[in-house]
Amino acid sequence: MGLLDSLALGFAVAVSLQNLAYCLAGVVVGTLIGVLPGIGPLATISMLLPLTFGVSPVSALIMLAGIYYGAQYGSSTTAILVNLPGETSSVVTCIDGYQMARQGRAGPALAIAAIGSFVAGTFGTLLVALFGPPLAQLALAFGSPEYFSLMLMGLVAAAVLSQGDVAKSLAMVVLGLLLGIVGNDLSSGLPRFTFGIRELTDGIGFVVVAVGVFALGEILANLAAPEQQRVLARVSGSIFPSRRDLRDALAPILRGSGIGAFFGVLPGTGPAIASFASYMLEKRLARDPSRFGHGAIEGVAAPEAANNADAQCKFIPMLTLGLPASGVMALMLGALTMQGIQPGPEVMSQRPELFWGLVASMWIGNLMLVVLNLPLVGVWAWLLRVPYRLLFPAIMVFSGIGVYSLSNSAFDVYLAAGFGLVGFALMKLGFPMPPMLLGFVLGPMMEDNLRRSLLMGRGDPSLLVKRPISLAFLVASVLILLLALVPAINRRRARLSG
Amino acid sequence: MKAALLRSKDFWSGLLLIAVGVLAVAVASGYPFGTMTRVGAGFFPIVLGVLLVLFGLYILVRGLAAAEPIEAGWSPRALVLLPASLALFGFLVDRAGLVPALAVLIVGSAAASRQFDLAEVALLALVLIAFAAAVFVWGLGLPYALLVGL
Numbered sequence: 001m002g003l004l005d006s007l008a009l010g011f012a013v014a015v016s017l018q019n020l021a022y023c024l025a026g027v028v029v030g031t032l033i034g035v036l037p038g039i040g041p042l043a044t045i046s047m048l049l050p051l052t053f054g055v056s057p058v059s060a061l062i063m064l065a066g067i068y069y070g071a072q073y074g075s076s077t078t079a080i081l082v083n084l085p086g087e088t089s090s091v092v093t094c095i096d097g098y099q100m101a102r103q104g105r106a107g108p109a110l111a112i113a114a115i116g117s118f119v120a121g122t123f124g125t126l127l128v129a130l131f132g133p134p135l136a137q138l139a140l141a142f143g144s145p146e147y148f149s150l151m152l153m154g155l156v157a158a159a160v161l162s163q164g165d166v167a168k169s170l171a172m173v174v175l176g177l178l179l180g181i182v183g184n185d186l187s188s189g190l191p192r193f194t195f196g197i198r199e200l201t202d203g204i205g206f207v208v209v210a211v212g213v214f215a216l217g218e219i220l221a222n223l224a225a226p227e228q229q230r231v232l233a234r235v236s237g238s239i240f241p242s243r244r245d246l247r248d249a250l251a252p253i254l255r256g257s258g259i260g261a262f263f264g265v266l267p268g269t270g271p272a273i274a275s276f277a278s279y280m281l282e283k284r285l286a287r288d289p290s291r292f293g294h295g296a297i298e299g300v301a302a303p304e305a306a307n308n309a310d311a312q313c314k315f316i317p318m319l320t321l322g323l324p325a326s327g328v329m330a331l332m333l334g335a336l337t338m339q340g341i342q343p344g345p346e347v348m349s350q351r352p353e354l355f356w357g358l359v360a361s362m363w364i365g366n367l368m369l370v371v372l373n374l375p376l377v378g379v380w381a382w383l384l385r386v387p388y389r390l391l392f393p394a395i396m397v398f399s400g401i402g403v404y405s406l407s408n409s410a411f412d413v414y415l416a417a418g419f420g421l422v423g424f425a426l427m428k429l430g431f432p433m434p435p436m437l438l439g440f441v442l443g444p445m446m447e448d449n450l451r452r453s454l455l456m457g458r459g460d461p462s463l464l465v466k467r468p469i470s471l472a473f474l475v476a477s478v479l480i481l482l483l484a485l486v487p488a489i490n491r492r493r494a495r496l497s498g
Numbered sequence: 499m500k501a502a503l504l505r506s507k508d509f510w511s512g513l514l515l516i517a518v519g520v521l522a523v524a525v526a527s528g529y530p531f532g533t534m535t536r537v538g539a540g541f542f543p544i545v546l547g548v549l550l551v552l553f554g555l556y557i558l559v560r561g562l563a564a565a566e567p568i569e570a571g572w573s574p575r576a577l578v579l580l581p582a583s584l585a586l587f588g589f590l591v592d593r594a595g596l597v598p599a600l601a602v603l604i605v606g607s608a609a610a611s612r613q614f615d616l617a618e619v620a621l622l623a624l625v626l627i628a629f630a631a632a633v634f635v636w637g638l639g640l641p642y643a644l645l646v647g648l
Contacts, residue, residue: 413588417581459534
């Protein structure tokens with residue numbers, strides 16, 4: 001099937017009334033939680049995931065993806081109007097976006113952020129369509145040794161490249177892997193780490209962990225900090241950017257898209273890193289760098305393009321290799337598994353409607369977002385007046401119902417409450433949480449592939465280094481680990497997370 | 499020195515990892531280890547447990563050298579009220595019904611905030627319960643009784 005046929009199939013799937021509705025629902029919810037600080041896509045997707053079991057896998061994925069990239073659009077609104085990032089992806093946008101708003105140019109800033117995100121989203125979607133199929137083709141040849149080494153590389157990269165302490169990130173990956181094997185052993189049926197609790201024999205649900213850590217844990221962290229006063233900048237005058245604004249923003253948007261796409265396929269690098277890198281590049285390229293920090297439109301255009309391209313390209317390894325490159329992708333992978341779909345390269349050949357439908361819907365969703373964000377910016381700005389004390393009980397309601405509806409079990413809810421406390425304690429100790437979720441989702445698959453590899457090699461683990469592709473992944477893992485020891489990178493990481 | 503250590507992030511992080519790692523190895527050593535060809539149920543968890551202990555030791559030693567204190571900012575109220583009201587919600591859904599369970603969850607959670615206003619919270623509870631009933635029970639058809647015994 002050629003690219004055009006595939007895209008045609010994708011659009012046919014995506015424009016069905018049902019899928020358009022799920023896409024719209026996803027991007028509206030995404031914008032909403034993107035605008036609101038204190039709740040992000042990780043918590044939202046984990047809470048709403050159980051409610052998508054009833055719908056078809058492609059509709060579920062379309063909606064969940066919409067929440068994810070919709071949040072990138074929404075968060076720029078908050079960054080520009082309140083000087084607070086709605087999500088971490090818009091930290092950099094605050095710098096020049098808020099200055100533009102203070103100069104009475106909130107409208108053009110919002111418009112450029114939306115246009116930049118749309119261009120980058122289109123670019124990212126195109127990349128997924130172009131590089132997805134050959135990558136999946138390549139991965140079809142992978143056996144267990146290759147998968148084991150690939151997962152190892154993905155986890156190491158996610159831990160090393162993510163923000164935060166490397167040793168602690170790696171430790172969280174290991175803890176996640178350990179939590180992932182709780183329950184009956186896949187090959188012998190022996191219950192492991194269940195401590196005689198019947199409810200644990202099927203393992204811990206990943207929604208339980210994700211809601212506990214990302215929804216409840218975040219609320220606990222937010223309530224411990226004093227509530228920030230929000231001063232809203234007014235949107236006055238024309239929303240439309242001038243011709244000069246557009247000309248100034250064009251090249252930064254394109255460069256930002258490229259940088260975002262590059263960081264997007266790397267595991268572990270969050271959208272904050274992509275937007276930060278593109279901001280630094282624009283500042284370096286600018287004829288007059290002193291304008292940055294005082295309302296330079298490039299400082300809004302480039303990072304917003306970068307974070308959206310990053311968000312779209314994160315789908316490439318997840319959809320083609322079954323390798324989640326971020327916490328949100330781990331949730332998507334879990335959603336697929338719970339729908340009874342084995343993630344991996346076969347998804348594209350066996351369920352083309354799933355892959356192409358999602359790709360097409362991402363482009364449609366980006367279009368919806370531009371329409372939603374610009375004329376309706378007043379509505380979103382009004383939402384910012386909702387104080388956190390009214391918001392977090394609502395999050396608790398969704399968390400409770402989401403977890404309970406998994407299998408109508410009170411035990412799951414108790415477990416989620418426990419994970420909330422554990423997550424809060426770990427965050428206080430400086431442990432990053434997304435690496436744990438990655439390990440958790442990949443744990444059982446990794447163990448299974450390791451066992452098969454050893455069986456294939458008749459007990460000789462050297463099979464892992466004798467197969468060239470597997471060896472390449474292992475070498476890459478070691479190189480990435482060495483990268484973590486380079487002092488210059490450590491300094492930059494420290495600056496980024498500080 | 500001693501007081502600084504007791505507030506050190508890395509000190510407690512290291513101890514925690516070592517404890518979890520030791521527990522994992524202790525429990526998993528009761529599972530069949532298997533052979534290198536047919537790896538048993540104990541192999542993977544033991545490897546992971548050992549890795550956790552090693553990371554724990556590294557972080558602990560690092561914490562002894564330079565103690566970075568745990569940041570202040572605790573809300574003991576929230577730490578008790580939020581998990582408790584969530585657990586209570588789970589306990590009450592099928593015993594009392596969705597409406598009372600949600601009422602407990604919403605009021606219990608809201609009480610964790612420093613600016614608790616009963617009238618405001620009552621209104622919030624009404625809106626959220628109506629929304630949840632409309633969307634989840636009537637809209638998505640989740641099989642929960644609004645009020646048990648009704």
